[in-house]
Amino acid sequence: MFTQGVYYKFGRPVLVISLIRRLLAVLLIVIALVFIQAFISVGFIIGYIVLLLFIYAGAVILAALYDYIYHQFKLDEYAIVVRSGVLNRREVSIPYRQIQDVDMNTSYLEHIFGVSELFIMTSATEDRGADGKKEESSAVFPLISHDYAIELQRELMKRASIQQVAAAPVDTPATPSAPSAH
Secondary structure, eight states: OOOOOHHHHHHHHHHHHHHHHHHHOOOOHHHHHHHHHHHHHOEEEHHHHHHHHHHHHHHHHHHHHHEEEHHEEEEEEEEEEEOOOSSSEEEEEEEEGGEEEEEOOOHHHHHHHTEEEEEEEEOSOOEEEESSEESSSSEEEEEEEHHHHHHHHHHHHHHHHHHHHHSOOOOOOOOOOOOOOO
């Protein structure tokens, strides 16, 4: 499913649930203001507050789009790389050899929208990769498409197992010495 070296977004369902989570607070405030206006005559103040809430809702939508567009991951030959940001670009590289376990958590609401939370647990060491960048010791994907999470969990555990086997020292049996002729 994942092509090595290609960056992937966390999945479209992430955008939907991110918008819902962020806009829920705006919706609750608007409902409260409608009830307040129904009982108290403060129409002009409520109008300004509603205008500010629409501006805030626009900012929330832009923030959710930013999260969706500028948070990506890729699988390369030796590590998973998570990239985020526009102006202040940040890349975190987690070597497969350090991955101990990959856990997935899905709440009921996340299940409805087809997203999960993915935890990559690694050994506690941090070191520098071949490119000199710092390699992290763990990662959390707070929201990722459930299909991506399943596939990524399977792929990371497979690659971690291969890297650990390849890195293990090979014990060569001692060759018996030829008997000496005395």
